[in-house]
Amino acid sequence: MIAGRICPRCGDSMIRGQSEGMFVGWREDGMSGATPTIKYMCSGCGYIEERAVNSKYLKKLK
Numbered sequence: 001m002i003a004g005r006i007c008p009r010c011g012d013s014m015i016r017g018q019s020e021g022m023f024v025g026w027r028e029d030g031m032s033g034a035t036p037t038i039k040y041m042c043s044g045c046g047y048i049e050e051r052a053v054n055s056k057y058l059k060k061l062k
């Protein structure tokens with residue numbers, strides 16, 4: 001878990017969202033995969049950033 005994230009727009013602190021999303025896509029080698037994503041919201045300006053939990057190693061779709 002990443003603690004103490006800072007908003008890239010206003011420099012305020014960002015709050016980790018409770019709900020996880022899912023990114024699904026195709027890698028360059030043609031393998032499809034998915035990885036969960038987590039959203040962070042800035043408590044100052046409301047900017048929302050969504051990040052993949054594991055961006056390099058996509059899980060194979062079953």
Ligand SMILES: [Zn+2]
Nearest residue numbers: 007010042045
């Ligand atoms: Zn902000």
